[in-house]
Amino acid sequence: MNRLYLLLLFILISCSNPNxxxxxxxxxxxxxxxxxxxxxxxxxNYENLGSIFSDTIHLNLNxxxxxxxxxxxxxxxxxxxxxxxxLIDSQFLCTFYLDDGSIKTxxxxxxxxxxxxxxxxxxxxxxxxxxxxxGYVVELSVVFDSxxxxxxxxxxxxxxxxxxxxx
Amino acid sequence: xxxxFIFLIFLFFxxxxxxxxxxxxxxxxxxxSRVIEIMNxxxxxxFNLFKKYLDEDxxxxxxxxxxxxxxxxxxxxxxxxxxxxxVFFDKKEVFTxxxxxxxxxxxxxxxxxxxxxFTNNSYSVYSFYEFKxxxxxxxEIHVHWNNEPxxxxxxxxxxxxxxx
Numbered sequence: 057m058n059r060l061y062l063l064l065l066f067i068l069i070s071c072s073n074p075n076x077x078x079x080x081x082x083x084x085x086x087x088x089x090x091x092x093x094x095x096x097x098x099x100x101n102y103e104n105l106g107s108i109f110s111d112t113i114h115l116n117l118n119x120x121x122x123x124x125x126x127x128x129x130x131x132x133x134x135x136x137x138x139x140x141x142x143l144i145d146s147q148f149l150c151t152f153y154l155d156d157g158s159i160k161t162x163x164x165x166x167x168x169x170x171x172x173x174x175x176x177x178x179x180x181x182x183x184x185x186x187x188x189x190x191g192y193v194v195e196l197s198v199v200f201d202s203x204x205x206x207x208x209x210x211x212x213x214x215x216x217x218x219x220x221x222x223x
Numbered sequence: 224x225x226x227x228f229i230f231l232i233f234l235f236f237x238x239x240x241x242x243x244x245x246x247x248x249x250x251x252x253x254x255x256s257r258v259i260e261i262m263n264x265x266x267x268x269x270f271n272l273f274k275k276y277l278d279e280d281x282x283x284x285x286x287x288x289x290x291x292x293x294x295x296x297x298x299x300x301x302x303x304x305x306x307x308x309x310v311f312f313d314k315k316e317v318f319t320x321x322x323x324x325x326x327x328x329x330x331x332x333x334x335x336x337x338x339x340x341f342t343n344n345s346y347s348v349y350s351f352y353e354f355k356x357x358x359x360x361x362x363e364i365h366v367h368w369n370n371e372p373x374x375x376x377x378x379x380x381x382x383x384x385x386x387x
Contacts, residue, residue, distance in 0.1 A: 078248035080320050118369045119334075119349050152248060152320075162330075162351075164367070181287045183351050183367035185332075199349055201286050201370045 078154035086188060087151045090161055098142045098167075102129055109193045116197040128196070138205075138212045141170040145179060159188040171208050173215045178204055246322040254319040254356055258329045262352075266311050268304050270297055278360040286368045296364075306376040307337035307346075327356040339372060341379040346372040 081087060089108055096104060105125060115122040117131065135142060149163035163184040170177050180200055187195035249255070261273045277293045290299055303310065312333035319329045331352040338345055348369055355363035 075250055075252075076247040076321075077250040077318075079244045080246035080248065080322075081243045082245050083243045116349065118371075119347055150245065154248060164365075179287070181367070185351070197349060199351060199367045199369055201368070203370060203374050 077156075078152055080150050080152055082150045084151055086159065086161060086191075087149055090149060090163055090184075090186065091147075094144065094147065094163070094165060097132060098144060100133075100136050102132065105129055109196070110189070113193060114195045116195070118199060118202055135169075138172060138208050139169040140172040140175075141168075143168040161186040161188070169208075171211065173211045174208075176208075180204065244323075246320040246328075249319045249321055252319045252327075254327050254329045254354075255317045258319075258331050258352075258354055259315075259317055262312055262315075262331055262333070265300065268301070268310075270300060273297070273300070276359075276361050278357070278362040281360075281362055281364065283364040283366065285364075285366045286370050306340055306373060306380075308340055310335070310337045312336070312350075329354040329356065335368070337372070339376045339379070341376045341383065344372070344375060348372060 093104065093108055096102070105128070109125050109128060111125050112123065113125055113128055115128055115131070122128070122131070145166040145168045147163065147165040149161060151159065151161040153159055161184075163186070165182050165184070167180045167182065168177065169180060182198060182200040185195075185197040186193045257272070257276060261276070264270065264272050274293070274297060277296065279293050280291070281293050281296055283290045283296050283299070285299065290296055312335055315331070315333040317329065317331045319327055321327055331354070333350060335348045335350045336346065348371075351367040353363075353365040354361050
């Protein structure tokens with residue numbers, strides 16, 4: 057019986073490290089939801105957006121602020137208008153569960169893109185920070201080097217101007 | 224009783240090995256304090272503390288560009304002050320994780336603010352730094368940043384040189 061108490065005490069001590077304030081996971085439900093989201097996104101599938109992102113999500117895209125899920129969806133669709141192909145070269149993510157109850161996920165993705173107009177193949181290295189509340193992402197911050205994208209958007213816009221009116 | 228005891232030990236090791244936890248977030252750790260000091264020094268264009276903790280073979284991935292070696296890294300960080308003044312970080316957040324492979328990673332997240340030396344523009348850029356530690360030295364850094372301020376300053380510099 058003493059041994060049982062000893063084992064229980066050992067488990068209790070192992071699980072209550074006073075020098076930690078949270079744990080990091082990468083194969084939990086929330087992390088997997090975001091892996092699915094990115095994989096569906098490159099296939100232009102937006103069906104599950106509502107089950108991951110809050111309707112009133114705050115979006116910070118390179119320090120430009122947007123609100124609500126419709127802005128997020130239209131933003132995501134924009135990239136598929138510019139690029140004929142978007143592929144994932146590599147990705148890494150992890151979710152932080154802090155003792156104060158807050159949950160956030162960091163995701164790093166390297167996208168390979170092919171421009172619809174120029175056929176240029178390039179890469180976009182993006183960093184995403186998701187903040188979760190009650191199972192939904194309520195804040196999303198995205199950082200990436202916008203220079204390449206700005207050039208591609210200009211080309212895209214000029215190609216629209218040159219299109220004949222009507223069919 | 225003995226069987227029950229053995230079962231409990233078995234269960235303990237089984238759950239430990241199948242845990243999806245890949246690290247823990249540390250409280251009041253030394254690495255976070257060091258990174259805060261390094262980034263405070265950075266605002267003052269001072270790199271002594273940074274040099275002290277950099278491994279000779281440090282590798283940095285800076286917005287998709289890769290630099291190798293301590294000296295190269297210092298030169299890259301110094302070059303920031305050729306283009307920008309009044310560099311300061313706000314909305315700072317720093318924490319360190321102890322990872323399953325027994326390495327440490329310090330995350331520094333902040334808004335980088337500065338004035339452009341050539342355009343006089345004010346910039347505020349959300350930035351994310353990841354410092355990886357081994358044997359008490361930083362051996363890898365990943366920086367996620369929008370380089371737009373650099374492009375604007377370069378552009379202005381090139382245009383102004385043309386008309387000199």
